[in-house]
Amino acid sequence: MANICQEDWTYFKGYCYSKVSSCDSWSSSQGTCATLGANLPSIHSQEENVYVQSLHGGEHTWLGLSDINTEGTFVWSDETPFDFHYWANHKPNKFHKEDCVHTLGFLQDHKYEWNDVNCTNCHRFSCKKDYNECTDFSNDCPVDATCVNSDGSYSCRCPVGYLLDGNNCTGLYAFSYHLLE
Numbered sequence: 001m002a003n004i005c006q007e008d009w010t011y012f013k014g015y016c017y018s019k020v021s022s023c024d025s026w027s028s029s030q031g032t033c034a035t036l037g038a039n040l041p042s043i044h045s046q047e048e049n050v051y052v053q054s055l056h057g058g059e060h061t062w063l064g065l066s067d068i069n070t071e072g073t074f075v076w077s078d079e080t081p082f083d084f085h086y087w088a089n090h091k092p093n094k095f096h097k098e099d100c101v102h103t104l105g106f107l108q109d110h111k112y113e114w115n116d117v118n119c120t121n122c123h124r125f126s127c128k129k130d131y132n133e134c135t136d137f138s139n140d141c142p143v144d145a146t147c148v149n150s151d152g153s154y155s156c157r158c159p160v161g162y163l164l165d166g167n168n169c170t171g172l173y174a175f176s177y178h179l180l181e
């Protein structure tokens with residue numbers, strides 16, 4: 001798929017990612033992403049885990065994951081569910097001293113795993129934000145439908161009295177007619 005994100009951002013499965021090659025603390029990195037309308041990356045599949053780490057050629061990078069607020073409860077900075085993790089063996093560890101999570105990358109025999117470290121460490125990072133499919137022609141909503149953007153996706157809403165039927169908004173009377181046939 002052609003890159004449909006803004007310049008300096010790359011598209012992957014409903015989101016745009018931008019890489020920052022200088023290092024910073026976890027909080028400053030998250031702050032930099034926030035000024036771009038984005039967050040440090042949350043990861044929800046191994047495919048995304050590999051993609052995000054490949055952006056930096058396997059170097060260590062921050063993820064949006066931390067247990068800063070409640071020790072032992074890791075949350076993503078973009079508030080998406082914690083439904084995937086890829087901790088290295090015996091991680092997370094050290095508890096109160098290590099509240100922020102970075103990727104180990106794939107250099108020096110590392111295998112895309114994650115490690116918790118001190119939040120003031122300096123790591124490179126990427127920013128992740130939703131791609132708004134409704135602002136261009138990358139959505140396939142019928143002309144009479146309204147495109148509704150959502151985090152990581154979008155949907156098509158037909159006018160009242162119509163239902164989305166494949167790539168068309170079909171009047172409800174047409175559905176009843178099918179039933180009578």
Ligand SMILES: [Ca+2]
Binds near residue numbers: 067072095097099100
């Ligand atoms: Ca901790």
Ligand SMILES: [Ca+2]
Binds near residue numbers: 014130131132151154
């Ligand atoms: Ca979207």
